Amino acid sequence: MWVEKYRPLDLDDVAGQDTIKQRLRALLQKKAQLPHLLFAGPPGSGKTTTAVLVAKAILGDQWKDYTLSLNASDERGIDVVRERVKTFARYSDRREGIPFRLVILDESDEMTGDGQTALRRIMEENSEHTRFILVCNYSSGIIEPLQSRCAIFRFQRLDEASVTEHLKAIAKKEKLKPAGDSVFAEIYEATQGDLRQAINLLQAASASGELTSDSVKSVSGAAVKSRVSDVIADAIGGNFESARTRMIELTRVYGIPERDFLKYANEALGSLKVPDMAKAISILAEYDYRLVQGAQPELQLTAMLAQLSELKGEGD
Numbered sequence: 419m420w421v422e423k424y425r426p427l428d429l430d431d432v433a434g435q436d437t438i439k440q441r442l443r444a445l446l447q448k449k450a451q452l453p454h455l456l457f458a459g460p461p462g463s464g465k466t467t468t469a470v471l472v473a474k475a476i477l478g479d480q481w482k483d484y485t486l487s488l489n490a491s492d493e494r495g496i497d498v499v500r501e502r503v504k505t506f507a508r509y510s511d512r513r514e515g516i517p518f519r520l521v522i523l524d525e526s527d528e529m530t531g532d533g534q535t536a537l538r539r540i541m542e543e544n545s546e547h548t549r550f551i552l553v554c555n556y557s558s559g560i561i562e563p564l565q566s567r568c569a570i571f572r573f574q575r576l577d578e579a580s581v582t583e584h585l586k587a588i589a590k591k592e593k594l595k596p597a598g599d600s601v602f603a604e605i606y607e608a609t610q611g612d613l614r615q616a617i618n619l620l621q622a623a624s625a626s627g628e629l630t631s632d633s634v635k636s637v638s639g640a641a642v643k644s645r646v647s648d649v650i651a652d653a654i655g656g657n658f659e660s661a662r663t664r665m666i667e668l669t670r671v672y673g674i675p676e677r678d679f680l681k682y683a684n685e686a687l688g689s690l691k692v693p694d695m696a697k698a699i700s701i702l703a704e705y706d707y708r709l710v711q712g713a714q715p716e717l718q719l720t721a722m723l724a725q726l727s728e729l730k731g732e733g734d
């Protein structure tokens with residue numbers, strides 16, 4: 419996977435995000451005084467990558483031994499976070515050059531309000547030996563008392579120039595022969611500043627050995643499918659607001675037809691963990707029918723996501 423192969427090993431190699439890099443370099447001058455950090459921004463903008471680079475900068479070669487990476491939405495609730503942080507923080511051995519341990523908590527905006535309140539206490543109780551890097555898509559999903567304990571870094575969707583430069587560097591290392599610059603413009607168009615997707619698309623499009631407009635087009639349908647799948651996963655996970663925002667982005671910005679959205683959504687269900695599959699499918703079928711009847715598409719898809727996100731509570 420090129421996204422892994424070309425994951426930046428140095429802050430200088432992180433594309434775009436200039437202000438963030440500058441602020442972090444300043445903070446890393448005084449490692450022992452690092453505050454808790456909050457990284458917010460869209461997918462594929464470099465948040466996790468940067469969090470790991472901060473860990474490496476502070477903890478050096480042994481960073482893995484002193485860093486706990488958790489995914490707030492994978493782990494079953496705050497209790498797991500508490501237990502693991504507690505166990506991890508208990509070894510408060512003071513090694514040379516290790517000012518504290520680090521916890522990187524990805525998707526922290528997926529935690530419930532109660533979970534976040536508990537997290538705040540965990541942060542306080544362990545503040546002497548542990549620093550947190552909270553990673554999320556929307557800082558608005560983080561309760562204010564947590565936000566106020568962190569230095570906040572807002573990652574931006576990457577601009578076309580940064581993405582193109584990064585993709586060209588990869589293309590060169592992979593000895594690709596792109597059929598003109600328009601290829602990169604098309605990749606950007608299809609991925610809208612999400613560098614993870616852009617690199618995946620570059621790799622998929624050049625799998626045949628050629629990198630042309632046609633090869634990009636033939637795989638960017640797959641990129642759209644995976645985005646629809648992400649939206650449905652979001653809804654099924656109970657995150658109605660974020661699913662709705664991303665659905666609207668897909669239909670308005672990408673211009674994908676609403677019925678295609680439903681078709682891809684149906685395909686996506688097969689590979690997702692759904693609390694009640696039969697019900698999920700009948701919800702899709704119902705809205706497919708309404709769209710054929712000529713109901714207002716965006717409203718209907720929104721209502722559909724609302725219904726899908728309610729399945730979660732029922733399945734629990």
Ligand SMILES: Nc1ncnc2c1ncn2[C@@H]1O[C@H](COP(=O)(O)OP(=O)(O)O)[C@@H](O)[C@H]1O
Nearest residue numbers: 421425432433461462463464465466467613614
């Ligand atoms: N700003 C960036 N600079 C360089 N590569 C990036 C950047 N953002 C994303 N990538 C690429 O995409 C992959 C995923 O990035 P990641 O840091 O996990 O994004 P995020 O956490 O914001 O979703 C990385 O392995 C890297 O290859």
Ligand SMILES: [Mg+2]
Nearest residue numbers: 465466467524
């Ligand atoms: Mg990430």
